Amino acid sequence: MLNNQKIIEQLTLAEKAALTTGQSTWQTYAVADKIPAIFMADGPHGLRKQTGATDHLGLNASEPATCFPTAATLANSWDENLIGQVGAALGNEARALDVQVVLGPGLNIKRNPRCGRDFEYYSEDPYLAGKMGAAMIRGIQSTGTFASPKHFAANNQEYRRMASNSLIDERTLRELYLTNFEIAVKEGKPRVLMSAYNEINGIYAHENKYLLEDILRKEWGFKGFVVSDWGGDNDHVAAVQNGGNLAMPTLGANGPLEIIQAVKSGELAEETLNQRVDELLTQILQSTAGKNTQQQVDWSHQHQVAHKAAAESIVLLKNKAATLPLADTTKVALIGDFAKQPRYQGAGSSLVNAQQVENMVATAVDQPITFIGYEQGYQRNGIVDHELSAAAVALANKSDVAVICAGLDEISESEGLDRTDLKLPDNQVELINTLAQTSTPIIVVLSAGSVIEMPWLDKVAAVVHGYLGGEAGASAMWDVLIGKQNPSGKLAETHPLTYEDVPFGKEYPTTQRDVYYKEGPFVGYRYYTTAEKPVRFPFGFGLSYTTFAYSDLHVASSGVTAMVKNTGEREGNEVVQLYIGKSDSQLIRPRRELKGFTKVHLAPGEAKQINIRFDDKAFRYFDVTSNSWQVEAGTYDILIGASVDDIRLRGTIVEAGQNVAPALNLVHYRKADLSQVTLADFSALYGQTLPAVKTEIGQQLAINSTIAEMRYAKNWLARQVYRYLKHALAKSEATGKPDLNLLFIYNMPFRAIAKMTNGQVSLDMVNAILRMVNGHFWSGLTRLINHYFKNRKQNKVWQKEMS
CATH class of the missing domain: 2.60.40.10 (Immunoglobulins)
Incomplete structure (x- = not known):
């Protein structure tokens, strides 16, 4: 017996099919007098509700909202109660903006410190990530708003994220990449869960029965619904068959018609469709949708929560000769572009339109120190400017201490783009080294969402890592610097000495479809402690006063x-x-x-x-x-x-x-001697033959080949399109601001053309494009034109039927 049997019996097959896809970029379908639509919005560390032009990359404007510290920051607090308070504040803000589902928190494991989205994730450790995520979920859902932890599962690189296959041995998968979600689901009880873009061991996450049915629902007892990442629906019928409830954004008429046809042909049992609809309806009908429960936001309170969360999450990494806290009336120079134009959040779908952003310069006047001035010190874009550096040195020489605000700029850590290294920009490193040559003690305040190499560490008196502290990060940092707040943050990730110490770092991000998780269980501190490899700062480290x-x-x-x-x-x-x-x-x-x-x-x-x-x-x-x-x-x-x-x-x-019988004769794995691990070793650990890789000019591209793979296309025009995209990307990267739209297109599979265009392009049209790319240009073009008109007519009929 279904929970919503009576309602489902009143729905037509078309209405049930429609409910498995979005009606728009952010909303589900509504059925008149029966089922309201729910609104979903990005929100790992602040609500991003778009009401105008919509996108999923944070490029277009959104409603004003509070920017809380990112997950990477909050995890350093190791404080479940604090994170619950942030969740409650976030949930209340969602209620005020009539948002039913907050798309977060992000739970993925920090497999490699170069992942461009690590700022959105809690930790390299699944236990800590799960506990932090569960606390955030409980906080959000205490307000009646639903949380949607993401991205389930093994989503650990941004490059090719929609067309990569994570190959992981079963023990590592369960112990590292699923335990975080297990804790969050069992203890947080989320009402929604977002599946990942990638395949796991050859099966796309949103149609992976082993993950969505066997583990998530049967083993963990998940009672909510599963939504795809935006554009992450691969085979819509397979998704519904295997546990995926909702494909986002809208697929227009195409998705529902696929379901209708599959039911009529017997490919999909209507009982299975009813089950997916029932799981979805249980949550929609218990949500705030259509219940007029909106409330006012106390922006002052929200800002105070953001401040408290930032202050409790700051990590003191070095404090030579008790340089900190600063004594009253200490003459302090502020140096660094970030002191005036703060780096407080990441880029991409989590970008918050914050309205109360503080900076270190403006808040300096409220402190008991003697603020003697500010100098920019360096260009944010990395260009060396000796005049700025000289002015900074002159100011430092007049002060008792110089606080230099350094870190990574916004584009260094972004959805869709992995980091190229773990270094600070060269001009910032040069400035730190130059200032260290003065007689003035140097305090480095870092702003970044993840790991930074610190070859200059021995030259400075103190280092304070604020990570990405949200809109109130500046005043929170001052609280630590002056001793109003005794720092208690502890690192939720290991800081290696150099990137060369990261196992298989040269293979990251994997540029081919298959991503070999060759390190097995030895991620982060699990590797460094077992291999007895020294690190800059170990997992769990943080100083106090x-x-x-x-x-x-x-x-x-x-x-x-x-x-x-x-x-x-x-x-x-x-x-x-x-x-x-x-x-x-x-x-x-x-x-x-x-x-x-x-x-x-x-x-x-x-x-x-x-x-x-x-x-x-x-x-x-x-x-x-x-x-x-x-x-x-x-x-x-x-x-x-x-x-x-x-x-x-x-x-x-x-x-x-x-x-337990002795493990396989994998000596290098037993000793965590990963530098000696061979492909044969990994194949033995993985337990099956690894798939072959084929990349050559003239190969046949398929619906899940990426646009970038047109470099191998048989059609010369397709190869020219690839060259154009490659040139345009290189040109934008040279400016220091890579074009995220171009980057998304470059890495997306052909199927995403259909999945991300609100139904304007059908899969038949995509297959026609592929026929052109694969060397049958004219017949493919003919099919494309025919399917274009068919799809346009189909959408009009569908819209009329559903209106």
């Missing part, structure tokens, strides 16, 4: 307790981290893994007992033979630390479980 002592570890079957004491002179917060390892494991596994954490507030001299319970994820591993979670029998190391490398207390516990 006070100190903490750990003692009295007690390990029980239910969890651990320990005493933590503030041994300094300032009150502060400490993030206590639980890691578990098994040194004699027969499995390929990291030396230690995060399995719990807690944040404790302590006054000077105060001590408290902390308690971290073992949950169902503490000792488990995924057994591919039985296709189930198991526990390896034996002794486990229980480690309590201030970071993954700063272990303060050690204990052990013996766990019952199953005896």
